[in-house]
Amino acid sequence: MAIQTALDFEQPIVEIERKLGEMRALSDGTGLKADGEIARLEKKLEQVREQTFSKLSGWQTVQLARHPRRPYTLDYIERLMPDFVELHGDRAYGDDHSIVAGLGRIGGVHAALIGHQKGRDTKDNIYRNFGMPQPEGYRKALRVMQTAERFGLPVITLVDTPGAFPGLGAEARGQAEAIARNLFEMARLKVPVVSVVIGEGGSGGALALAVADRVLMLRHAIYSVISPEGCASILFRDASRAQDAAEALKLTAGSLSELGIIDAIVDEPLGGAHRDWDGAASSLEKAVLSALEELLGQDPQERVAARIAKFERMGIFDAD
Amino acid sequence: MNWFRRSQPAIKPAEKKSSVPDGLWLKCKKCGTILYRKEVEANQHVCHNCNFHMRISSRVYRDILLDEGSFKEIGGELRSKDFLKFRDTEDYHKRIRHYEKRTGMNDAVLCGSGTMDGLPVAVALMDFFHFGGSVGSVVGEKIAQVIRLALEEKRPLLILSASGGMRMQESTMSLMQMAKVSALLTRLADAKLPFISLLTDPTTGGTSASYAMLGDVILAEPGALIGFAGPRVIKQTIGEDLPEGFQRAEFLLEHGFVDRIVARPELKQTIGELFRLLQGVPAPEKV
Numbered sequence: 149m150a151i152q153t154a155l156d157f158e159q160p161i162v163e164i165e166r167k168l169g170e171m172r173a174l175s176d177g178t179g180l181k182a183d184g185e186i187a188r189l190e191k192k193l194e195q196v197r198e199q200t201f202s203k204l205s206g207w208q209t210v211q212l213a214r215h216p217r218r219p220y221t222l223d224y225i226e227r228l229m230p231d232f233v234e235l236h237g238d239r240a241y242g243d244d245h246s247i248v249a250g251l252g253r254i255g256g257v258h259a260a261l262i263g264h265q266k267g268r269d270t271k272d273n274i275y276r277n278f279g280m281p282q283p284e285g286y287r288k289a290l291r292v293m294q295t296a297e298r299f300g301l302p303v304i305t306l307v308d309t310p311g312a313f314p315g316l317g318a319e320a321r322g323q324a325e326a327i328a329r330n331l332f333e334m335a336r337l338k339v340p341v342v343s344v345v346i347g348e349g350g351s352g353g354a355l356a357l358a359v360a361d362r363v364l365m366l367r368h369a370i371y372s373v374i375s376p377e378g379c380a381s382i383l384f385r386d387a388s389r390a391q392d393a394a395e396a397l398k399l400t401a402g403s404l405s406e407l408g409i410i411d412a413i414v415d416e417p418l419g420g421a422h423r424d425w426d427g428a429a430s431s432l433e434k435a436v437l438s439a440l441e442e443l444l445g446q447d448p449q450e451r452v453a454a455r456i457a458k459f460e461r462m463g464i465f466d467a468d
Numbered sequence: 469m470n471w472f473r474r475s476q477p478a479i480k481p482a483e484k485k486s487s488v489p490d491g492l493w494l495k496c497k498k499c500g501t502i503l504y505r506k507e508v509e510a511n512q513h514v515c516h517n518c519n520f521h522m523r524i525s526s527r528v529y530r531d532i533l534l535d536e537g538s539f540k541e542i543g544g545e546l547r548s549k550d551f552l553k554f555r556d557t558e559d560y561h562k563r564i565r566h567y568e569k570r571t572g573m574n575d576a577v578l579c580g581s582g583t584m585d586g587l588p589v590a591v592a593l594m595d596f597f598h599f600g601g602s603v604g605s606v607v608g609e610k611i612a613q614v615i616r617l618a619l620e621e622k623r624p625l626l627i628l629s630a631s632g633g634m635r636m637q638e639s640t641m642s643l644m645q646m647a648k649v650s651a652l653l654t655r656l657a658d659a660k661l662p663f664i665s666l667l668t669d670p671t672t673g674g675t676s677a678s679y680a681m682l683g684d685v686i687l688a689e690p691g692a693l694i695g696f697a698g699p700r701v702i703k704q705t706i707g708e709d710l711p712e713g714f715q716r717a718e719f720l721l722e723h724g725f726v727d728r729i730v731a732r733p734e735l736k737q738t739i740g741e742l743f744r745l746l747q748g749v750p751a752p753e754k755v
């Protein structure tokens with residue numbers, strides 16, 4: 149599986165892993181003493197991994213964030229909220245499958261969890277609309293958030309979308325209004341809100357689930373005002389310059405943390421979340437629970453005021 | 469050396485700039501009629517023949533909407549910063565200077581206080597001629613300032629949108645301006661101060677998907693393009709031509725996302741009256 153879907157820059161790692169596997173099998177099968185060689189390869193593997201993942205380019209991070217084997221919302225739900233009960237529909241028009249919403253327990257804390265959901269294969273992707281919500285998705289999300297608010301349950305959102313869907317129906321049914329409404333209502337939600345960008349944070353379609361007390365980001369996730377491809381074709385006037393756009397947009401967790409746009413980075417297992425779903429899930433669980441613990445201890449009014457103030461501070465400019 | 473004093477800023481000539489190019493005559497972009505320029509200006513830049521609402525600058529809107537001499541600007545001292553050292557086909561800091569020179573504005577919104585038929589109001593008037601009305605940190609902060617002013621002085625708020633969306637050169641920080649302004653608008657709602665959103669051509673992208681769609685009352689000028697995704701992107705996605713009138717103000721009215729379409733000459737009276745109705749202010753005495 150890993151070999152089929154390995155990215156270009158992952159190839160050296162995959163190659164060493166393959167050799168190591170062969171060497172181990174040989175050693176087990178023949179009793180041949182290869183301990184020295186195995187140890188050497190293990191050390192090399194660690195070095196190459198460190199080297200590759202300590203200096204990922206913007207574009208490499210984009211590739212990791214979109215990795216076809218990367219865990220999605222439902223994969224995390226399975227691991228973090230095994231008793232998750234999904235709730236469907238926006239009570240107005242339909243049920244959008246690109247957003248999953250429901251209730252469950254995470255580490256004993258009762259909470260609502262809402263996240264974008266991409267598909268794993270073509271059929272699944274058509275069902276999930278490639279993780280690109282229609283207005284109904286955002287309205288379902290808000291409905292479940294407000295249900296959580298009524299019952300005093302904190303809200304956890306997982307962000308992973310290329311963007312809100314640009315279609316005729318989406319426009320006719322108020323895509324802009326649906327996103328705007330979520331920004332407004334999330335800002336004043338009386339319960340704690342923790343958002344984690346787990347993969348692609350695609351513009352307004354991502355932000356509509358991410359006006360939170362704590363915005364966390366997985367190490368190899370991205371968050372941007374526009375896709376590198378869109379930016380390349382509009383600003384660089386050359387669609388093939390997506391890699392340059394990815395650098396210019398400073399869309400990595402590291403850059404966004406420095407800019408104060410996100411509150412914390414959640415580490416991924418070495419080699420990326422797609423190499424170790426359980427490891428990624430447990431890292432995510434720890435980060436969410438620690439944020440929730442802090443937020444649940446705060447006065448609701450003060451928490452809302454602090455949330456609004458946090459976003460109010462955002463912006464970099466000169467005042468002369 | 470009076471004539472050389474700095475009190476007369478170098479940007480002054482741009483004040484006169486409007487959507488109408490110089491010359492005695494101009495051609496309506498929609499119906500092609502040749503119009504006498506003076507008459508177009510007197511008609512608030514609306515075509516006599518086909519009612520086409522031409523794009524106009526924030527200063528022209530200020531003069532149309534506010535009582536003469538009542539406007540007091542705020543946030544004019546803020547300057548955009550190229551904090552990402554963003555370079556596409558041009559450096560962002562060069563683009564910033566270019567637009568500052570061209571429009572004489574510090575950024576794509578004109579904010580302040582004033583009166584409408586005597587009623588004190590706070591206004592944010594976006595300007596499509598400045599950087600395509602794109603929203604970066606300065607536009608976000610200026611609108612934030614005008615919301616704070618509305619809260620402090622208990623004024624109703626008008627935001628006029630004319631914007632292609634967020635400013636890509638400020639990347640995710642510009643995206644955050646959507647959350648910033650939307651979050652602050654909750655405080656205006658808590659204070660029970662009315663907010664009217666006026667949508668002009670165009671209002672798209674993140675601007676439409678944030679404060680533009682959050683008005684207690686949402687008005688639009690006739691024919692204005694209003695939508696989340698741009699028509700080109702949608703056309704690309706669905707692979708077919710868009711229906712006639714799609715994403716126009718009339719389409720949004722029909723689909724329930726706009727309260728009223730108001731022709732430019734009626735804007736001031738309509739907005740003032742809505743504010744008075746919402747705030748319990750008696751009707752002005754008939755002259």
Ligand SMILES: [Zn+2]
Nearest residue numbers: 496499515518
């Ligand atoms: Zn005309």
